[in-house]
Amino acid sequence: MPEIWLKYGTTDVALDIKFGNLLAQVCPDIPLMSDEDIAATLGNVAMSNNMLILALSRSKPVQRIVQMLQAVIQSRGFEGVHVNGVRKLPIMESNEGFNVGSHDCPLFLGRRYENVIFVSRTSYDPLFGFSGTPTILLRYYMQDRMLAAFESRRSNLPTPGVDCPPMAVALSASEKLSAASVELVASNSGISGIYSGNICDGFRNAIQKLTSATTVEVDYAKSAIVGG
Incomplete structure (x- = not known):
């Protein structure tokens, strides 16, 4: 077996890994x-x-799709198109902010755009069950609703691949957004599916594709509190 050591605090821990697994x-x-x-x-x-x-992701599939979208935009002669990555948006009190959400679920941009497209990669998430445009927007830009999603969880255990209450909060917050999304189902090998249009519908379709072709397994830690 290969000799592999990992740092654990102030000491090193030896790992035994079979060659076949490597x-x-x-x-x-x-x-x-x-x-x-x-x-x-x-x-x-x-x-x-x-x-x-x-x-909404720095992954290679998302970068590839953004580049291809830029090529399509350039070939069609559209002007005034901006491309940005994940970043903090102007706060609600900003005089220059433009709300693409609703009054109760605002999402402010720095200026008014005729069209807004979010690009993200759908994957599994321990809190929401799945990660994509609705959950990423909630996590980064809608702090109040993010708190509601966290409080709606049924337990402190991770729930990847499960349609759970935090997911419902995220979808509800994105329902009224005046924007579209491009959701990717992808791996390191390439892109398996692209779903665009309405944010919530695209996310649901991407989840359906992801769950039909993959599975997720969670090994919960076993512990006991012993008192004397």
Whole structure:
């Protein structure tokens, strides 16, 4: 067995790993989209002048899709298109802020855009069950609703892959957003699905694709409190 040591506090811990496990390459067995299929799907995304594309992930699949969207935008001659990554948006009191949400679930941008597109990668999440545009927006930009989502959890144990109350809070907060999303189902091998349009519908469709092709297993830690 290979000798591997990991730092644990002020000491080192030895790990015993079989060679077979090191040689195995673990990746989801999901059919991948061809470049032609990806381009055709992105060609159906509604675009316009004065548009904002906000990438909600730094993953390679999201970066690739943003670059391909930029190529489509350039080929169609749209102007005033801005591309940004995950960042803090102006606070509610900002005089320059433009609310693309509702009064009870505001989401403020720095200026008014004719079209706003969020790009994210759908995956599993321990609190919401799944991660995507609705949950990322809630986590980063809607602190009050994020607190409500956290308080709605049924237990302190992680619930990846489960349709749970925090997910309902996230979907409710995104229902009235005047924006669209491009949700990706992807792995390190490539992109398996692209779902665009309404934020909540695109997220649900991406979840359906993800759960139909993958599974998630959680090993809960076992502990006991012994008193004398």
